[in-house]
Amino acid sequence: MKVITAVISTGSTSAAAQLLNVSQPAISKTIKLIESEIQMPLFERTGRKLRPTPQAFTILPDLDRMISSHESINQRIEEVRLGRRGVIKVAAAAMASSGLVPNAILRYRREHPNVDFAVTTSTTKEVSRLVYENKVDVGVCQRSIGYSSICSQAISSALIVCAMPDSHPLANLDVVTPEDLMPYHLIVSNFNEPVLGARIAETFTRRGLHPLRTLECNISLTSFALVSAGLGVALVDSYTVPIVGVTTRPYRPKIALQVHTIFSGDQPLSPLVSAFCDCVAQAAAERHRSTMPG
Structure with a gap:
């Protein structure tokens, strides 16, 4: 295709050979092979010049498009090979999707501006399933349980904190304890995260306390909205960024949540995903x- 378009644009095999950095006999041989293959003349010979036939001009636009597509594919392959372009599919638990994952993407884009992302937010259990079924490249959540083929790497810890309106009496405290929460309606995490819910409940039962539980919510960002609406105070993770009008204070005793990146052990990570x-x-x-106090 490049030979045909080069000869059409230059008008001679020698000029086309110079343009393509090959020998003139190679150009002439290629033209003969092409014409034999398609059983149609593409050039008329007049001395040392080659004049394109009407058939050649007819197919020229298609050749240009195909060459352009071929070059684009080669460029895309090279970019993917070097880790400069591609699509990374990420599944993140809610606690990681409001602050951690956006910050990681922003950091990544500084070195890889042409890489696209597809982000799904769900529960830890669902994130693990998506990774196990290879529907995403990487998950960011608490440690995966129940899938032996999933590899995980611990990256950090979040803490449970207490969220309240900016003007709430609890906002005057440096640290919030179970005893401090007893006069107030409490929003806790439990639905689809039973282990976390049990750990929170244990901080009360150890002290013989029974809080005024009014709502259960499995997404901290939604808990912030409920707090903002005046429906209570909430125990949420420290990774989720609070909304306007809501503040947080450390909760004691400490409840740490280990955050992991998880990925399939069935296939190696691509350079894009590894980075x-x-x-x-x-x-x-x-x-x-x-977020972690000293």
């Missing part, structure tokens, strides 16, 4: 420093 996992770990370390 993104590094960015998640870096963003997690930064978030950890900003």
